[in-house]
Amino acid sequence: xxxxxxxxxxxxxxxxxxxxxxxxxxxxxxxxxxxxxxxxxxxxxxxxxxxxxxxxxxxxxxxxxxxxxxxxxxxxxxxxxxxxxxxxxxxxxxxxxxx
Numbered sequence: 001x002x003x004x005x006x007x008x009x010x011x012x013x014x015x016x017x018x019x020x021x022x023x024x025x026x027x028x029x030x031x032x033x034x035x036x037x038x039x040x041x042x043x044x045x046x047x048x049x050x051x052x053x054x055x056x057x058x059x060x061x062x063x064x065x066x067x068x069x070x071x072x073x074x075x076x077x078x079x080x081x082x083x084x085x086x087x088x089x090x091x092x093x094x095x096x097x098x099x
Contacts, residue, residue, distance in 0.1 A: 017049025018056065025053070 024030050033042035060066045 013045070014048065014052055017045055018053045019049075020046060021049040021053035024050075 020031055031042070031046065033039050033046065036042060
């Protein structure tokens with residue numbers, strides 16, 4: 001295993017840990033690590049994700065490249081919902097009998 005692949009796996013594992021930290025911050029749900037034999041290792045891994053997540057959030061808040069989401073301007077979820085509904089309508093229109 002080369003150094004490049006070790007670094008790649010380390011970054012991937014850090015991103016997954018940060019994703020789990022983000023889920024905890026947004027929903028309050030946590031990974032049930034107590035059920036596993038190597039709970040201390042998983043706890044340390046999750047702590048690493050929390051640390052990385054907190055540092056990323058601190059960077060984003062202080063960076064001029066990011067701003068707060070503007071209501072009715074950056075509403076990605078409603079645009080996505082409209083796109084999904086349009087797709088569903090087009091898909092079902094193909095199967096409706098023509099008159």
